[in-house]
Amino acid sequence: MYKTIIIKKGQAVDTRFNLKDGAGSDAVHTTPIYAYAVCKLSTDTNLEGIGLAFTLGAGNKLVCDAIDYLVRHIEGMEINSLMANFGETYKMMADDPNLRWLGPHKGVVHLALAAVVNACFDLWAKSKEVPLWKLLIDLSPEALANTLDFSYYEDILPKEEAIALLIAQQQGKQNREKILEIGYPGYDTSIGWFNYSDDKVADNIKKAMDNGFTAMKLKVGAKDAGRDIRRAALVRKIAGDKATIMFDANQQWNLPQAIAICKELRELDPFWIEEPTHPDDVQAHVKLASTVDVKLALGEHVPNKMVFKNFIQSGCMSFNQVDAVRVGGVSEFILISLLSKKYNIPVVPHVGDMGQIHQHLVLYNHVSVGHPALLLEHIPHLREHFKFPVRIENSRYQTPQEPGMSSDLLYY
Amino acid sequence: MYKTIIIKKGQAVDTRFNLKDGAGSDAVHTTPIYAYAVCKLSTDTNLEGIGLAFTLGAGNKLVCDAIDYLVRHIEGMEINSLMANFGETYKMMADDPNLRWLGPHKGVVHLALAAVVNACFDLWAKSKEVPLWKLLIDLSPEALANTLDFSYYEDILPKEEAIALLIAQQQGKQNREKILEIGYPGYDTSIGWFNYSDDKVADNIKKAMDNGFTAMKLKVGAKDAGRDIRRAALVRKIAGDKATIMFDANQQWNLPQAIAICKELRELDPFWIEEPTHPDDVQAHVKLASTVDVKLALGEHVPNKMVFKNFIQSGCMSFNQVDAVRVGGVSEFILISLLSKKYNIPVVPHVGDMGQIHQHLVLYNHVSVGHPALLLEHIPHLREHFKFPVRIENSRYQTPQEPGMSSDLLYY
Numbered sequence: 001m002y003k004t005i006i007i008k009k010g011q012a013v014d015t016r017f018n019l020k021d022g023a024g025s026d027a028v029h030t031t032p033i034y035a036y037a038v039c040k041l042s043t044d045t046n047l048e049g050i051g052l053a054f055t056l057g058a059g060n061k062l063v064c065d066a067i068d069y070l071v072r073h074i075e076g077m078e079i080n081s082l083m084a085n086f087g088e089t090y091k092m093m094a095d096d097p098n099l100r101w102l103g104p105h106k107g108v109v110h111l112a113l114a115a116v117v118n119a120c121f122d123l124w125a126k127s128k129e130v131p132l133w134k135l136l137i138d139l140s141p142e143a144l145a146n147t148l149d150f151s152y153y154e155d156i157l158p159k160e161e162a163i164a165l166l167i168a169q170q171q172g173k174q175n176r177e178k179i180l181e182i183g184y185p186g187y188d189t190s191i192g193w194f195n196y197s198d199d200k201v202a203d204n205i206k207k208a209m210d211n212g213f214t215a216m217k218l219k220v221g222a223k224d225a226g227r228d229i230r231r232a233a234l235v236r237k238i239a240g241d242k243a244t245i246m247f248d249a250n251q252q253w254n255l256p257q258a259i260a261i262c263k264e265l266r267e268l269d270p271f272w273i274e275e276p277t278h279p280d281d282v283q284a285h286v287k288l289a290s291t292v293d294v295k296l297a298l299g300e301h302v303p304n305k306m307v308f309k310n311f312i313q314s315g316c317m318s319f320n321q322v323d324a325v326r327v328g329g330v331s332e333f334i335l336i337s338l339l340s341k342k343y344n345i346p347v348v349p350h351v352g353d354m355g356q357i358h359q360h361l362v363l364y365n366h367v368s369v370g371h372p373a374l375l376l377e378h379i380p381h382l383r384e385h386f387k388f389p390v391r392i393e394n395s396r397y398q399t400p401q402e403p404g405m406s407s408d409l410l411y412y
Numbered sequence: 413m414y415k416t417i418i419i420k421k422g423q424a425v426d427t428r429f430n431l432k433d434g435a436g437s438d439a440v441h442t443t444p445i446y447a448y449a450v451c452k453l454s455t456d457t458n459l460e461g462i463g464l465a466f467t468l469g470a471g472n473k474l475v476c477d478a479i480d481y482l483v484r485h486i487e488g489m490e491i492n493s494l495m496a497n498f499g500e501t502y503k504m505m506a507d508d509p510n511l512r513w514l515g516p517h518k519g520v521v522h523l524a525l526a527a528v529v530n531a532c533f534d535l536w537a538k539s540k541e542v543p544l545w546k547l548l549i550d551l552s553p554e555a556l557a558n559t560l561d562f563s564y565y566e567d568i569l570p571k572e573e574a575i576a577l578l579i580a581q582q583q584g585k586q587n588r589e590k591i592l593e594i595g596y597p598g599y600d601t602s603i604g605w606f607n608y609s610d611d612k613v614a615d616n617i618k619k620a621m622d623n624g625f626t627a628m629k630l631k632v633g634a635k636d637a638g639r640d641i642r643r644a645a646l647v648r649k650i651a652g653d654k655a656t657i658m659f660d661a662n663q664q665w666n667l668p669q670a671i672a673i674c675k676e677l678r679e680l681d682p683f684w685i686e687e688p689t690h691p692d693d694v695q696a697h698v699k700l701a702s703t704v705d706v707k708l709a710l711g712e713h714v715p716n717k718m719v720f721k722n723f724i725q726s727g728c729m730s731f732n733q734v735d736a737v738r739v740g741g742v743s744e745f746i747l748i749s750l751l752s753k754k755y756n757i758p759v760v761p762h763v764g765d766m767g768q769i770h771q772h773l774v775l776y777n778h779v780s781v782g783h784p785a786l787l788l789e790h791i792p793h794l795r796e797h798f799k800f801p802v803r804i805e806n807s808r809y810q811t812p813q814e815p816g817m818s819s820d821l822l823y824y
Binding site for chain 2: 030054059062099101106107108277281307
């Protein structure tokens, strides 16, 4: 039995946060304002569904306006019956004829979809009084598959194959549930924001290591390649040979530049190089990955399952950074995770939500989908704004126990 | 010498048009409302720049809001100095840090960019008192290249190569200018909208042929493949063996469906099959084109130069349907045309603007870029709303003579 909970009204809330002292800066965004386009679902109970999409700055308003339009599709529905066949509602929202021409399935309207979808999953978990990871892990493969929209995946991952994949992964599930006790490993993205001075980076690395982090990331993509090389070498030197280090160019290089600088950066033995060039250019990534022996991490700006399908098939993606607050929410995130598993590409999410939702999703990915428990990005800058902030101990995410997906903010 | 014209203010106008009796219907949009997100530039003279982006229905408002944000980049600028180096301003707008996270370069924000860019080109041509096609044809290759943003094209079409291509095409230019006299050939898209009855389609074909059209298009993509086959055969039968006929699925098929039905449709000798499946799925189109011997026309929903680059490189695109009111305006349209020319793929634009702007652009493409003068889509449903509507005689577009790009609407 479950509570009967009717979605009375959905509305968007435009929340923005100034960051201090260069935090959050990258090669493209030098003075970022982190923004959530929040979808808030009120119900006939005291429960609220909260779903986030992540953007930067003034454009957040556009996503909020699209949320206010999209929520009409779910107002009046009972949450458990909605989620019993959510894939169909997902497709109806994704293909809304008034918005489809604005994509399809990308940009403002797809970010709005992310927020609405996430609010539904949040409310669903709250209605069952369980954390999202537990809700997902406890679903049967069929029930999970019913929350996904397989359209245009008929040639690569039809529904029956997804269910078979999940059934096959039930072997070993109990063993993988240990992760719930030991905590999911995190890596520190905040040691090396683009605007930080070399001294500050050096200091941050030491602090991160004191806090138990053995994996960390530096922002690169400077106009002056020498700056990138110098700072990358600094990270390797201070973090030591055993540390896992990554470099993130935030799409700043064109292909010839990317090839040239990746040849130099690979000497520092990076675990991955992230977003080297334009996120729509699959073939440029194929060329880079086949020219320079580095592993590429991609997906932060890959808009939907179709482009992920092309990246996954192309062979250039070594780490899949799908982000549930950037693609069409938890539903599309899981579908992409399943396809990624079929191709044995680990999912290491970008965390536009600062890790709040993704701590649930990586647990699900590991326990039920059989992805390795590799790493989850840690960015602490917004933790004071969340009701249930991420808890990290000795660099490991502590498994959240509160009902829902932990994305409730303290104020709206 | 040219007039000095300062852009005082830019503002968006949300214009929508109901269509009657099934006109405009396709497999995805059964009751379409055609909408223009218009960017209107007021100046210190009586000239206005008018730029269009095309969408369907309620989402148009989002594009208008994004236009109102974007125009700040050009307010206060003098049009001729702006256009002398427009590629830089284009890049600045495309990469606006407040909007870039909403793409990049796709969806609502990119459609807004289209409207702003088109308004600039319109005003530029009006300032010189020439039609857009003449402005473009008379520009030197270097001056033309300065209006384009070559970023991320360094590996495939650097600026120097684009200039060299244009210089090479100066041979034969005079001969190709004959098109200005004889008019550019049109094809009729309005014979076979999705909701039209078989009888109405039959009747429309006869009317089109009476009006001199020898090329026409049918909307397919029905849930019942039998309907598609029946109607496609009807078109071939009535139009005759010599007619050029095309079938447009508006993304409705998944890959297995597309392969199955294209095998049947090819027996009717179509000139092309358009948008068979999801427009982001390059690899599905590659698979289809290599499995079934049909030519694919693609691009109506390809969002930007990067995805066009991938389609063009992939070899699956036989006809390039780039649309200047869907990608980043005239500037990105021309860049994509140049790349398409390098790969010998003809440009046959989708006309979200009903052909108003594209009649200028195909003349430029033929005369200066050396593309064949193949076909330009003709859709008459909004002609009553334009100040200088398209003039078609015996299926040929009559070369527009009014200054600008002919996209002024009668009211705003």
